[in-house]
Amino acid sequence: MIMKTFRVLATLGFVLLAAGCKESVTEPPPVESTLPIHTITNIPADTGSVAKYTYFSLRDSSIITGSDTATVKWDLAFAATTIRTNSGTSGPGQGGAIVLSGTDFDTVSQAMASGYSIDTSATKLAITTGSDKGWYHYDFATNIITPIAGRVLIIRTADGRYAKMQIVSYYKDAPVTPTQNDISRFYTFRYVFQPDGSTTLR
Amino acid sequence: MTRNLIRVFSIFCVVVTLGSAQTPKASLLGRITTIEGKPVSLANVLIKEISLGDMSSDSGDFLISNVPPGSYIVVVSCLGFASQSHQVEIRAGETVDLRITLVEKPVDIPEIVVTGTRSEKLLVDVPIPTSVVSDKEIRARAAVRLSDLLAEQEGMFINSNQWGTGIQVEGLDPAYTLILIDGEPVVGRTAGTLELTRLSVGNIQRVEIVKGPSSSLYGSDALAAVINLITRQPAESLGVGFKSRYGSFNTLDLNGRVEAMRGGFGTSIFVERNSSNGFDLTPETKSRTTPRYVNYSLSPKLVYDFNETTKATLSARYVTQKVSNIATVLVGPSDIDFNERSQLTDWSVALSGVHRFSPTMKFEGKLYRADYRTNSELRYQTDGALFDRSTFNQTFNKAEGQLDIIVSKTMLTAAGGGYVYETVLANRISGDQRSAASYFAFAQHEWIPDENLDLIGSFRYDSHRDYAARLSPKISARVKPLSWFTVRASLGSGFKAPTFQQLYLDFTNPQVGYSVFGSVGVTEALKRLQETGQVQSVLVDPTSLQTIRPENSLSYNASIEVDPTDFLHVKINGFHNDLKDLIEAAPIATKTNGQAIYTYFNINNVFTQGFDAEITLKPVSEMSFSVTYQYLEAKDQNVLDEVRAGSIFKIGSTGRARPVQESEYGGLFNRSNHSGTIRVGYNNDEIGLTVNLRGILRARYGFADNNGNNILDDDSEYAPGYAVWNMTASKRVFDFLTVQVGVENMFGATNPQYTPFLPGSIAYATLSVEF
Numbered sequence: 008m009i010m011k012t013f014r015v016l017a018t019l020g021f022v023l024l025a026a027g028c029k030e031s032v033t034e035p036p037p038v039e040s041t042l043p044i045h046t047i048t049n050i051p052a053d054t055g056s057v058a059k060y061t062y063f064s065l066r067d068s069s070i071i072t073g074s075d076t077a078t079v080k081w082d083l084a085f086a087a088t089t090i091r092t093n094s095g096t097s098g099p100g101q102g103g104a105i106v107l108s109g110t111d112f113d114t115v116s117q118a119m120a121s122g123y124s125i126d127t128s129a130t131k132l133a134i135t136t137g138s139d140k141g142w143y144h145y146d147f148a149t150n151i152i153t154p155i156a157g158r159v160l161i162i163r164t165a166d167g168r169y170a171k172m173q174i175v176s177y178y179k180d181a182p183v184t185p186t187q188n189d190i191s192r193f194y195t196f197r198y199v200f201q202p203d204g205s206t207t208l209r
Numbered sequence: 210m211t212r213n214l215i216r217v218f219s220i221f222c223v224v225v226t227l228g229s230a231q232t233p234k235a236s237l238l239g240r241i242t243t244i245e246g247k248p249v250s251l252a253n254v255l256i257k258e259i260s261l262g263d264m265s266s267d268s269g270d271f272l273i274s275n276v277p278p279g280s281y282i283v284v285v286s287c288l289g290f291a292s293q294s295h296q297v298e299i300r301a302g303e304t305v306d307l308r309i310t311l312v313e314k315p316v317d318i319p320e321i322v323v324t325g326t327r328s329e330k331l332l333v334d335v336p337i338p339t340s341v342v343s344d345k346e347i348r349a350r351a352a353v354r355l356s357d358l359l360a361e362q363e364g365m366f367i368n369s370n371q372w373g374t375g376i377q378v379e380g381l382d383p384a385y386t387l388i389l390i391d392g393e394p395v396v397g398r399t400a401g402t403l404e405l406t407r408l409s410v411g412n413i414q415r416v417e418i419v420k421g422p423s424s425s426l427y428g429s430d431a432l433a434a435v436i437n438l439i440t441r442q443p444a445e446s447l448g449v450g451f452k453s454r455y456g457s458f459n460t461l462d463l464n465g466r467v468e469a470m471r472g473g474f475g476t477s478i479f480v481e482r483n484s485s486n487g488f489d490l491t492p493e494t495k496s497r498t499t500p501r502y503v504n505y506s507l508s509p510k511l512v513y514d515f516n517e518t519t520k521a522t523l524s525a526r527y528v529t530q531k532v533s534n535i536a537t538v539l540v541g542p543s544d545i546d547f548n549e550r551s552q553l554t555d556w557s558v559a560l561s562g563v564h565r566f567s568p569t570m571k572f573e574g575k576l577y578r579a580d581y582r583t584n585s586e587l588r589y590q591t592d593g594a595l596f597d598r599s600t601f602n603q604t605f606n607k608a609e610g611q612l613d614i615i616v617s618k619t620m621l622t623a624a625g626g627g628y629v630y631e632t633v634l635a636n637r638i639s640g641d642q643r644s645a646a647s648y649f650a651f652a653q654h655e656w657i658p659d660e661n662l663d664l665i666g667s668f669r670y671d672s673h674r675d676y677a678a679r680l681s682p683k684i685s686a687r688v689k690p691l692s693w694f695t696v697r698a699s700l701g702s703g704f705k706a707p708t709f710q711q712l713y714l715d716f717t718n719p720q721v722g723y724s725v726f727g728s729v730g731v732t733e734a735l736k737r738l739q740e741t742g743q744v745q746s747v748l749v750d751p752t753s754l755q756t757i758r759p760e761n762s763l764s765y766n767a768s769i770e771v772d773p774t775d776f777l778h779v780k781i782n783g784f785h786n787d788l789k790d791l792i793e794a795a796p797i798a799t800k801t802n803g804q805a806i807y808t809y810f811n812i813n814n815v816f817t818q819g820f821d822a823e824i825t826l827k828p829v830s831e832m833s834f835s836v837t838y839q840y841l842e843a844k845d846q847n848v849l850d851e852v853r854a855g856s857i858f859k860i861g862s863t864g865r866a867r868p869v870q871e872s873e874y875g876g877l878f879n880r881s882n883h884s885g886t887i888r889v890g891y892n893n894d895e896i897g898l899t900v901n902l903r904g905i906l907r908a909r910y911g912f913a914d915n916n917g918n919n920i921l922d923d924d925s926e927y928a929p930g931y932a933v934w935n936m937t938a939s940k941r942v943f944d945f946l947t948v949q950v951g952v953e954n955m956f957g958a959t960n961p962q963y964t965p966f967l968p969g970s971i972a973y974a975t976l977s978v979e980f
Contacts, residue, residue: 136799136804
């Protein structure tokens with residue numbers, strides 16, 4: 008009993024010490040948006056490792072299949088960590104992308120009028136491939152892919168409209184802390200699409 | 210050194226082998242001998258009432274003349290023996306002859322340490338702060354493996370991950386601590402971690418721990434600490450010991466030791482078998498949290514004294530360990546269970562010769578060979594077919610010499626040099642076998658102007674074919690302004706050589722397709738890939754690459770020690786380590802498959818700082834209480850700079866991204882800001898009873914990033930703190946038999962996610978027999 012009290016007191020002392028100095032950081036309030044924020048979960052991205060892309064339409068929030076994947080009906084295509092835009096070597100559309108870093112999805116209210124990259128070869132894409140280059144970071148030690156906080160993708164769609172997008176997770180059901188046991192190649196992302204052709208994104 | 214040796218010997222009474230009797234001619238005379246009949250010199254004989262006395266001669270004789278007649282109490286005392294009082298009646302004109310047999314009594318022999326200065330020094334005198342864990346303490350903690358022992362050491366943490374069980378010191382990873390056995394490095398690290406569970410402490414006389422950098426004497430890896438395991442020397446004409454311990458999870462340890470001495474020849478052999486079923490905190494998975502293993506150790510030693518001035522030691526060590534587990538691997542679309550078997554073999558041989566040319570000059574030559582091999586296999590459970598095998602073979606060969614000169618009463622100099630030849634043969638290392646040679650030279654000078662001031666300066670130069678040469682200096686001082694107050698300070702530099710992997714790796718991930726090359730072979734590898742059209746763009750011009758530099762540090766340590774009374778001891782040590790040029794993999798080119806080609810660069814800078822405090826109380830000689838506390842900060846300087854510049858973002862509680870504040874950055878993962886140990890001990894030598902309780906407490910520490918910026922900056926990224934309490938009790942039943950029982954982790958702290966190395970409460974019992 009004495010020992011237990013002793014242990015409790017000792018642990019308590021440490022907890023108090025550990026919690027002693029801590030500043031609170033005020034989180035910015037959510038931004039009002041007139042356009043709907045779409046959240047899309049578990050988009051498979053080449054789960055069988057056969058380089059099979061999943062084509063997605065931002066306007067319809069739906070997966071595009073069959074012969075439509077050779078048209079301007081899709082905006083983004085996913086296979087593993089690679090994301091293609093409907094542009095250049097990837098498709099017939101007027102797509103493109105700009106990867107913003109050090110910003111916040113909610114704060115971005117305007118798409119750029121110009122400066123979009125397009126896909127110019129299978130590996131030179133508007134959304135740059137590779138760890139820390141585009142949207143994700145790959146950890147050698149844990150084998151885990153995580154979206155980089157503060158990266159926002161400004162997408163020009165196949166028909167020349169604009170959207171902003173944030174990748175939330177690369178793992179099935181978007182676990183907060185993915186581990187090697189989680190199933191990868193399942194995208195969760197959120198986006199705002201401007202149907203009127205303007206660059207306004209809120 | 211002379212000063213120290215004199216100090217060591219002058220306080221002991223000397224047992225002389227032979228002596229001739231003197232003819233006494235006055236009032237009280239006599240002879241003092243041991244139980245074996247050997248004369249005892251320098252014993253104090255005092256007639257209490259009249260304060261008359263004498264000191265016994267080489268023959269053990271003493272003589273006190275002109276004693277007035279009377280009845281007296283004569284007190285005979287001598288360090289190392291129990292004091293005696295005798296009632297003596299002295300009549301006028303008579304001569305009383307007193308024969309005294311003294312019984313030996315162990316005394317607190319001043320501790321001698323070797324690690325901090327590469328020469329024997331008294332612990333209290335050494336300017337480099339050194340902690341010693343004695344064999345008695347090893348027994349009291351019931352430690353079997355080195356990891357058990359270090360887990361309870363203040364300011365140290367066991368780091369357990371997929372690469373093994375290592376030790377974190379002053380906030381630095383296991384890769385930055387050098388482990389020595391009798392001054393020779395133990396080789397065989399996995400991703401920097403030297404597996405501590407494979408080292409037994411059953412045959413260890415003492416463990417010396419020198420915190421702070423010691424590369425100025427030991428070269429690579431000695432940044433955070435040097436831990437030197439000093440094995441037992443043959444000391445008895447015939448000694449036999451046997452110990453067996455059995456505990457939870459079918460953990461069994463059996464060890465035995467035989468030693469013998471005759472003439473100048475001494476020999477000992479230590480044999481141990483250690484095995485366990487391991488444990489499983491996650492029954493839902495097939496793989497055990499800690500696997501089954503069996504480990505055998507064998508350490509023979511031969512010592513020969515040619516004469517008073519020349520001595521040779523030949524010692525060897527052989528360890529083999531087999532581990533078995535079940536591994537579940539995703540092969541194509543489905544999980545397959547494999548039988549996982551791994552075996553390691555670790556042996557070394559050391560030959561050393563010491564010759565004393567004169568009382569002031571000594572030379573020591575050493576040859577050392579160490580060999581480390583591992584082989585792991587995954588086999589299908591169905592038909593036993595091989596799925597995967599990886600092997601790693603490493604050898605380390607060293608020849609070195611050291612000359613110690615006592616220049617004057619206040620000046621000591623040591624200098625030495627050596628040659629190291631290493632080889633490695635492994636799956637992912639390019640070429641059949643890689644080898645590397647290096648040379649080193651070191652020097653140390655000590656100045657002891659008086660007994661309250663001691664200054665040491667040392668440096669070492671290391672030269673290697675495949676990485677930049679390194680000069681490591683260090684200066685240390687000990688000042689003792691008051692008899693109960695000691696200040697020590699040191700400033701030194703440490704380094705860690707690039708690993709074989711960082712120099713020679715040749716690896717392409719078959720699933721993902723990226724490639725990693727060591728710094729030595731990257732230019733050729735890149736050319737090869739360019740010729741076969743696999744390179745899309747080169748990010749860093751390979752001709753602009755500099756020779757890779759060792760990771761290096763500059764460290765400051767300062768400590769004060771206060772012993773105001775016999776029962777209170779206070780020690781505070783502050784430290785600051787600046788690590789530069791940490792080696793990391795970064796892209797050098799991109800491949801046509803969209804993946805990157807990585808090589809190793811000197812990138813990061815890290816610092817750790819904090820202090821250790823220790824208070825020990827001994828209200829009575831049988832009881833002791835001690836409390837230690839460590840405050841630690843360990844941060845990545847590059848990350849800190851980026852955080853200050855506002856360029857690292859996090860997803861906040863409202864789901865929005867915002868810059869990380871400096872106050873939120875928690876530093877490196879797996880470091881606790883606050884930690885400590887508590888220890889209560891009772892030890893009664895007379896009845897042979899020892900009981901002690903030890904607590905290891907650790908506040909929360911960073912576990913893993915989960916908000917997409919790879920740094921520790923959120924409360925949800927911390928693992929909770931924990932406390933482990935261990936208790937042992939041992940009782941000497943007969944002179945030759947001791948029984949010990951113990952419980953580790955009494956309150957059963959477990960957490961499969963954060964602390965998979967803690968199995969919950971375990972109990973054990975030990976029997977030890979010693980003749």
